[in-house]
Amino acid sequence: MTATETALSTADLQLLAEAGGLAPSLHNSQPWHFRATPDLLGMEVHADLTRAVPAADPDGRALHISIGAALFNLRVAAAHLGREVAVRLFPAGEGTQPRAVLDLSAPARTSRPFGADLYPALTQRHSSRHPFANRDVPEALVGDLIAAAREEDVTLTLLEEHGVRRVLALTSEAEARIAADVTREAETRRWLRLEPSCDGIPLAALGSHDRDARVPMRGFAGHPPRHTTPAARFEALPQLATLTTHFDRQADWLRTGQAMERVWLLATVHGLRASVLHQAVEIPDTRWRLRDPVDGPAHVQLVLRLGYGPPGAASPRRRVEDVLDPPTAAG
Structure with a gap:
């Protein structure tokens, strides 16, 4: 680990996992799992296939869209932590785990990195299944x-x-x-x-x-x-x-x-x-x-x-300890 690389702390990992877990998913199934990379400089995003919805989503399209949403939330949270984000999708090939890996080893290059402005919206974003006003989006x-x-x-x-x-x-x-x-x-x-x-x-x-x-x-x-x-x-x-x-x-x-x-x-x-x-x-x-x-x-x-209309009710979320593996030391 170089002088410019700072390992993710336990608090950092928990903040990232909590942010990822706020993503939308089909039937709020939350089909994701997170794991720190062995060097504690990044995060792996895994598919939790036990939480698939096979009748509605037999090919896993919605499952992967949900995981993609969780991945974006991780990017936003990493920006909030002042980290630069590099993402690799399917580093071992499609259909394999992890689905994505985030390299968070570098500090953000600017004082307001991409995504930082979106961080407060993570907890405010809900599905709204209510009527909307007859008002056009500007x-x-x-x-x-x-x-x-x-x-x-x-x-x-x-x-x-x-x-x-x-x-x-x-x-x-x-x-x-x-x-x-x-x-x-x-x-x-x-x-x-x-x-x-x-x-x-x-x-x-x-x-x-x-x-x-x-x-x-x-x-x-x-x-x-x-x-x-x-x-x-x-x-x-x-x-x-x-x-x-x-x-x-x-x-x-x-x-x-x-x-x-x-x-x-x-x-x-x-x-x-x-x-x-x-x-x-x-x-x-x-x-x-x-x-x-x-x-x-x-x-x-x-x-x-x-x-434009009511924000919609918040849906429940799994506990951080249920979606985040405890970190393991690099070999």
Whole structure:
């Protein structure tokens, strides 16, 4: 270890792991695990395959997007600690552990490193499944969100009216098909939490459902629902954005997760709320039809609903000691 390299302390590792654990994930499954590198100069990000959601996510796309979001949170927390961040995805090849390694050995090159401004938003970012106001996102902010995704090699597109209606129709179709799938419905219900827990979806986070059935929010409570959500009037034409990549590999899924979280945290800083319309991504043919043929070949990885409204309830998180391995000395 050189004079310019300072090992991560136990407190540093805990802060990083806590930040990573605040990332969004499908059904709040939190499918990640963190481990300090042997030299204590970095952090490994592992997939916790015991927390997969196989019926809704058989190929692991959502799992890797969630891990990518946790990876971005680690980058933000590292900037908060004054560390420069270098990331390697799949250092041993796709499908292997760790999914990513962060080299945090160098001090930040500037007094305000990238991501430091986003650190307070880590605890403020929540999924909001409530109605949003009929208020457009300012063009300047849209441009900043597009640029944020582009920095992660992902394309964010805010949809025009015809695109929004097409995506809403595909999401409604997918929601109906999921509701008719007994295996998927059972899996979704298993992640619904009626009592305090460290994971899953608490009733307070379910939000509302659109009484006019225009915005197809996921039915977490089953069909027919065992626990109803309040009916509310949602925005007439929600503001939807897609995140797309040129390729469809696990590395692209990790990049999508980083882009999603970068966009979401930036939106949170500016008072903008978000939630994910994930249903159409879960079924191969509806996912393929999400893409706009005019844009050429692209793989839609995620649909975000953006707007101004209630922040949404916080979802529970696993304890740091459950997601962070104790450090081991270098051999």
